[in-house]
Amino acid sequence: MIKIFGHPASTCTRKVLMTLAETKTPFELTVVDFATGEHKKQPHLSRQPFGQIPAIEDDGFAFYESRAICRYINEKVGGSLIPVDLKGRALMEQWISVETSNFTPHVMKFIYHHVFQRPQEPAVLEAAGKGLETALGVLEAGLTKSPFLAGAQLSLADVCYMPYIEYAMATPVKATFAKYPHVSAWWTKISELPSWKKATGKA
Numbered sequence: 001m002i003k004i005f006g007h008p009a010s011t012c013t014r015k016v017l018m019t020l021a022e023t024k025t026p027f028e029l030t031v032v033d034f035a036t037g038e039h040k041k042q043p044h045l046s047r048q049p050f051g052q053i054p055a056i057e058d059d060g061f062a063f064y065e066s067r068a069i070c071r072y073i074n075e076k077v078g079g080s081l082i083p084v085d086l087k088g089r090a091l092m093e094q095w096i097s098v099e100t101s102n103f104t105p106h107v108m109k110f111i112y113h114h115v116f117q118r119p120q121e122p123a124v125l126e127a128a129g130k131g132l133e134t135a136l137g138v139l140e141a142g143l144t145k146s147p148f149l150a151g152a153q154l155s156l157a158d159v160c161y162m163p164y165i166e167y168a169m170a171t172p173v174k175a176t177f178a179k180y181p182h183v184s185a186w187w188t189k190i191s192e193l194p195s196w197k198k199a200t201g202k203a
């Protein structure tokens with residue numbers, strides 16, 4: 001049985017929970033208690049040396065990094081979240097890199113400020129707002145070409161954005177997302193998936 005060490009409210013854990021739900025993979029979640037700083041102490045530091053979540057252990061094989069964990073799970077169980085064709089895989093990797101480098105650092109500023117009680121300076125939010133608009137414009141253009149980021153089917157590219165958008169929708173940047181019709185339609189479609197409801201504890 002795959003063991004995940006994480007927290008159900010954590011964005012990075014949710015990518016993994018979504019991958020597990022979508023691939024119908026059995027797992028056991030061990031909650032790492034952020035409130036008591038469990039992530040910064042042993043034994044968690046042996047699982048994740050940066051003191052972050054999530055981490056995984058599968059039959060004695062242990063590693064960390066949410067996106068690597070998602071790829072591993074999908075490949076291990078023969079899931080459909082990694083395109084089989086070379087071009088589809090290239091697009092998936094492109095969009096995951098955009099998420100990591102150009103989307104998440106900006107959207108997280110709003111999530112910290114409005115959801116996780118970590119106030120950000122106005123100048124930081126202003127810069128993040130500009131970066132987010134640029135990223136959303138690029139996503140909008142991509143989603144005019146295909147229903148999902150890497151083509152005709154849901155892939156890990158879509159999964160990697162989901163936890164951040166879920167929280168962003170509870171902040172004032174919901175209005176920014178609404179300016180991008182293809183992004184909005186894509187979010188409506190993927191956030192209604194039963195697997196996402198399961199991953200976020202709504203079902």
Ligand SMILES: N[C@@H](CCC(=O)N[C@@H](CS)C(=O)NCC(=O)O)C(=O)O
Pocket residue numbers: 010011012013039051052053054064065066067
């Ligand atoms: N690159 C890592 C980032 C993990 C990460 O930032 N996790 C957050 C929770 S979503 C965390 O543990 N934050 C606590 C900290 O950084 O001290 C991954 O994708 O797994």
